[in-house]
Amino acid sequence: MKTADSLALRHDGRRLRILDQTLLPHREEWLEVPDPDAMVLHIRRLAVRGAPLIGVAAALSLATFAQDGAGPAELRLAAAHLRRARPTAVNLMWAMDRMGAILDGGRCKDDVVMAELIAEAEAIFVEDVALCEAMARQGLGLFGEGEAVLTHCNSGGLATAGIGTALGLIRRGFEAGRVTHVFVDETRPLLQGARLTAWELARLGIPHTLLTDSMAAILLREGRVQRVLLGADRVAANGDFANKVGTYGLAVQCRHHGVPFHPVAPWSTVDLACPGGDAIPIEQRDPAEVRGTWAAAGTPAFNPSFDVTPAHLVTSLVTDRGVFTAAELASGILSRPRLRPTP
Numbered sequence: 523m524k525t526a527d528s529l530a531l532r533h534d535g536r537r538l539r540i541l542d543q544t545l546l547p548h549r550e551e552w553l554e555v556p557d558p559d560a561m562v563l564h565i566r567r568l569a570v571r572g573a574p575l576i577g578v579a580a581a582l583s584l585a586t587f588a589q590d591g592a593g594p595a596e597l598r599l600a601a602a603h604l605r606r607a608r609p610t611a612v613n614l615m616w617a618m619d620r621m622g623a624i625l626d627g628g629r630c631k632d633d634v635v636m637a638e639l640i641a642e643a644e645a646i647f648v649e650d651v652a653l654c655e656a657m658a659r660q661g662l663g664l665f666g667e668g669e670a671v672l673t674h675c676n677s678g679g680l681a682t683a684g685i686g687t688a689l690g691l692i693r694r695g696f697e698a699g700r701v702t703h704v705f706v707d708e709t710r711p712l713l714q715g716a717r718l719t720a721w722e723l724a725r726l727g728i729p730h731t732l733l734t735d736s737m738a739a740i741l742l743r744e745g746r747v748q749r750v751l752l753g754a755d756r757v758a759a760n761g762d763f764a765n766k767v768g769t770y771g772l773a774v775q776c777r778h779h780g781v782p783f784h785p786v787a788p789w790s791t792v793d794l795a796c797p798g799g800d801a802i803p804i805e806q807r808d809p810a811e812v813r814g815t816w817a818a819a820g821t822p823a824f825n826p827s828f829d830v831t832p833a834h835l836v837t838s839l840v841t842d843r844g845v846f847t848a849a850e851l852a853s854g855i856l857s858r859p860r861l862r863p864t865p
């Protein structure tokens with residue numbers, strides 16, 4: 523395998539390693555991932571996370587397993603196990619379906635299958651890097667001059683193989699002098715904003731301010747945020763989308779205060795087989811994540827990892843294939859083949 527190097531994962535040609543995101547920002551610890559079963563556990567505990575990244579990581583893990591000598595039957599089982607690691611981010615299923623097409627392609631020689639799996643995983647990695655840049659190019663024109671923006675959760679280099687989706691666009695907006703400040707929702711309960719987005723922005727030297735999720739409404743009401751940009755884990759054919767819990771409430775607040783609201787997602791996050799938001803499976807996680815150390819043990823807790831925002835609350839969806847308004851989404855534009863193929 524060729525080497526791969528990104529903020530969140532690395533491959534040296536033999537071994538796949540991940541930056542354990544559960545330890546950030548206080549510890550930067552790289553872990554070798556010996557096989558797909560280990561990768562499933564890292565994905566489930568969010569050591570590896572972010573819709574595009576989990577697809578890339580799963581593909582690289584399966585290809586490494588093939589390179590280490592796993593046969594077709596073991597590879598099929600591993601691909602199915604990886605595919606089920608988390609239910610909401612469609613990138614995981616998209617990546618495993620690309621790898622699965624090779625396993626089901628009827629090639630008889632194991633070495634041919636191995637070579638094709640390795641090439642496909644490498645392509646998925648390289649494509650994601652390019653998709654991040656394409657989203658940033660498509661979305662840059664949205665910014666006025668000197669904007670303060672707000673983001674939710676983490677959609678940067680820790681969630682992709684490249685510069686990120688929404689946070690990648692924000693980064694390019696800052697570099698172009700169009701974005702001057704980023705307000706960061708801490709993003710309860712696992713604090714991807716406080717722990718990961720703040721860490722990424724500090725590394726990039728981008729001015730930012732951390733807030734609790736409930737404080738965003740004040741900034742919107744006071745006109746201190748000109749735009750909200752965030753990621754997505756699955757975009758349905760009608761433009762409804764799932765993203766980290768708290769996104770829907772933010773969308774309602776943005777609509778109330780007239781603040782532009784933009785999900786930013788690569789085409790690998792668009793699921794045309796999913797007709798609308800009600801059909802998106804929402805991961806329900808351990809209530810202990812909400813209780814933390816502050817609630818009494820056994821306190822019943824509600825812990826959906828994502829929520830669904832209807833397309834009518836979207837100002838425009840930024841993808842690598844174009845920027846689409848709520849009206850265009852309502853017209854079914856995502857399902858029309860005339861969309862340009864991914865560059």
Ligand SMILES: CSC[C@H]1O[C@H](OP(=O)(O)O)[C@H](O)[C@@H]1O
Pocket residue numbers: 568571572573574674675676677678681682686687688714752753754755765766767827
């Ligand atoms: C670039 S998409 C990142 C997306 O994934 C996050 O979820 P999680 O941290 O649970 O993997 C969140 O929904 C982000 O918007």
